[in-house]
Amino acid sequence: MQELTHYVNGAHIKGTSDRFGDVLNPATGEVQGKCPLSTTAEVETAIEIAAAAQPAWASVNPQRRSRVMMKFVELLNRDMDKLAEALSREHGKTLPDAAGDVQRGLEVVEFCIGAPHHLKGEFTDSAGPGIDMYSMKQPLGVCAGITPFNFPAMIPMWMFAPAIVCGNAFILKPSERNPSVPLMLAQLLEEAGLPKGILQVVNGDKEAVDAILHNQTVQSVSFVGSTPIAEYIYATGCANGKRVQCFGGAKNHMIIMPDADLDQAADALVGSGYGAAGERCMAISVAVPVGDETADKLIKKLVPRIEALKVGPYTSGEDVDFGPVITAASKANIENLVQSGIDQGAKLVVDGRGFKLQGYEDGFFVGAHLFDNVTTDMDIYKKEIFGPVLSTVRAKTYEEAIQMAIDHEYGNGTSIFTRDGDTARDFANRINIGMVGINVPIPVPLAYHTFGGWKKSMFGDLNQHGTDAFKFFTRTKTITSRWPSGIKEGGEFSIPVME
Numbered sequence: 001m002q003e004l005t006h007y008v009n010g011a012h013i014k015g016t017s018d019r020f021g022d023v024l025n026p027a028t029g030e031v032q033g034k035c036p037l038s039t040t041a042e043v044e045t046a047i048e049i050a051a052a053a054q055p056a057w058a059s060v061n062p063q064r065r066s067r068v069m070m071k072f073v074e075l076l077n078r079d080m081d082k083l084a085e086a087l088s089r090e091h092g093k094t095l096p097d098a099a100g101d102v103q104r105g106l107e108v109v110e111f112c113i114g115a116p117h118h119l120k121g122e123f124t125d126s127a128g129p130g131i132d133m134y135s136m137k138q139p140l141g142v143c144a145g146i147t148p149f150n151f152p153a154m155i156p157m158w159m160f161a162p163a164i165v166c167g168n169a170f171i172l173k174p175s176e177r178n179p180s181v182p183l184m185l186a187q188l189l190e191e192a193g194l195p196k197g198i199l200q201v202v203n204g205d206k207e208a209v210d211a212i213l214h215n216q217t218v219q220s221v222s223f224v225g226s227t228p229i230a231e232y233i234y235a236t237g238c239a240n241g242k243r244v245q246c247f248g249g250a251k252n253h254m255i256i257m258p259d260a261d262l263d264q265a266a267d268a269l270v271g272s273g274y275g276a277a278g279e280r281c282m283a284i285s286v287a288v289p290v291g292d293e294t295a296d297k298l299i300k301k302l303v304p305r306i307e308a309l310k311v312g313p314y315t316s317g318e319d320v321d322f323g324p325v326i327t328a329a330s331k332a333n334i335e336n337l338v339q340s341g342i343d344q345g346a347k348l349v350v351d352g353r354g355f356k357l358q359g360y361e362d363g364f365f366v367g368a369h370l371f372d373n374v375t376t377d378m379d380i381y382k383k384e385i386f387g388p389v390l391s392t393v394r395a396k397t398y399e400e401a402i403q404m405a406i407d408h409e410y411g412n413g414t415s416i417f418t419r420d421g422d423t424a425r426d427f428a429n430r431i432n433i434g435m436v437g438i439n440v441p442i443p444v445p446l447a448y449h450t451f452g453g454w455k456k457s458m459f460g461d462l463n464q465h466g467t468d469a470f471k472f473f474t475r476t477k478t479i480t481s482r483w484p485s486g487i488k489e490g491g492e493f494s495i496p497v498m499e
């Protein structure tokens with residue numbers, strides 16, 4: 001069994017805590033690796049090394065820092081298959097989906113190549129007699145990120161690429177469930193020319209996270225994961241004076257209007273509801289058809305599509321639509337929620353219970369489920385299931401449908417399928433959700449826009465990637481400068497104003 005490492009000061013180093021987390025192969029249930037769980041002292045050492053390395057990196061000019069990102073993109077492409085395989089092995093998602101995970105991270109690295117442009121300050125010539133005024137965007141120092149299991153390549157890159165290109169050092173605490181890809185990324189970035197100590201990977205659990213949150217050197221914390229942990233990290237990080245952005249859980253609704261192309265809507269629901277076994281924060285988990293006629297027709301189209309889905313290990317290649325979920329505990333949680341849906345009166349139209357795959361009996365596979373007649377008081381509606389379970393909540397009118405999405409505590413993503421421009425426009429304007437799709441099921445913004453939810457899906461002010469990332473990872477300093485020829489005689493004792 002492989003003993004994994006941390007990545008500190010340019011080297012893979014063994015953990016010293018004697019505490020380990022199991023890294024499983026979700027398809028077989030086997031323990032395939034041991035992830036070292038950092039002590040507070042190990043995290044503090046990594047932060048000290050990062051702090052010592054950061055000033056020299058910050059003084060490298062932005063164009064040279066960008067070139068490291070350029071080279072990193074090249075290496076990511078070179079190693080794409082290797083990264084995707086390592087990712088699928090520990091996560092369970094299909095190989096094309098794993099390559100997509102790397103690719104969506106890579107696109108943010110590409111965006112970061114434009115850092116010299118985004119780091120330019122403002123300048124006002126002759127703001128007063130002989131006075132010039134200008135601003136600088138300076139790095140924060142040491143930044144940290146804590147990432148979830150479901151995108152082990154994309155989300156770390158969304159954090160560390162903009163942080164590093166801005167001149168910061170970065171401490172990454174990836175999910176202890178699948179740490180191999182983050183370790184590989186750190187090594188690749190150094191191969192691309194990043195100096196040692198600028199990207200440090202400390203593996204661990206709550207102890208490592210708390211060490212980051214309470215460390216005085218760490219200036220900012222970025223978090224992606226479940227909402228209860230997001231709330232904890234936001235509150236603790238802010239109380240310790242850090243800049244914090246936390247992205248939490250989701251329950252994404254898709255509204256299907258009577259005029260929608262129902263084949264398109266059904267295809268979109270199947271892909272976005274069951275892709276990656278539903279383990280995506282932008283998965284659609286609630287379908288809201290408007291009117292019983294729309295609902296009946298939609299269910300009729302969904303059932304054969306869902307029953308035809310192929311579930312299996314990533315090693316089966318392109319033949320598989322989705323793989324296992326991450327752990328036995330996650331599988332049990334999904335099964336319990338499915339049972340609660342049945343007990344609370346929802347109609348299980350496609351029953352994925354008892355799904356077994358020959359040769360993979362100990363894997364964490366869950367069959368696809370479809371519920372109809374779900375109501376908003378049921379647990380399967382209120383809670384994030386994070387599994388291949390789609391709930392249908394019938395709405396009588398568009399107003400009832402939009403209100404449902406407005407009232408839900410989560411606000412990550414949503415989507416509407418309609419041919420009517422007025423309805424689509426009204427929906428985009430009124431909905432209190434961060435990312436909206438119009439005839440698009442998973443509206444994940446591209447790298448040069450920003451990604452973030454509203455309500456209990458996001459805590460903080462600035463989103464991930466896009467121009468927000470350059471704001472989050474820098475501080476603005478504004479300089480007012482006057483040269484001797486512009487200085488009048490004598491001191492001034494009242495606040496300077498422009499007359």
Ligand code: NAD
Pocket residue numbers: 146147148149150151173174175176204205206209210224225226227229230247248249250280281384386412453457
């Ligand atoms: P998680 O909250 O269990 O873990 C996320 C990270 O927090 C991990 O690194 C973990 O080690 C750490 N952590 C866990 N418990 C902790 C504790 N008590 N104290 C401190 N740190 C702790 O989430 P997960 O299961 O890895 O990921 C799935 C969740 O992430 C889902 O809720 C999903 O919706 C969410 N997610 C959100 C987004 C988004 O952008 N909004 C994106 C991806 C995933």
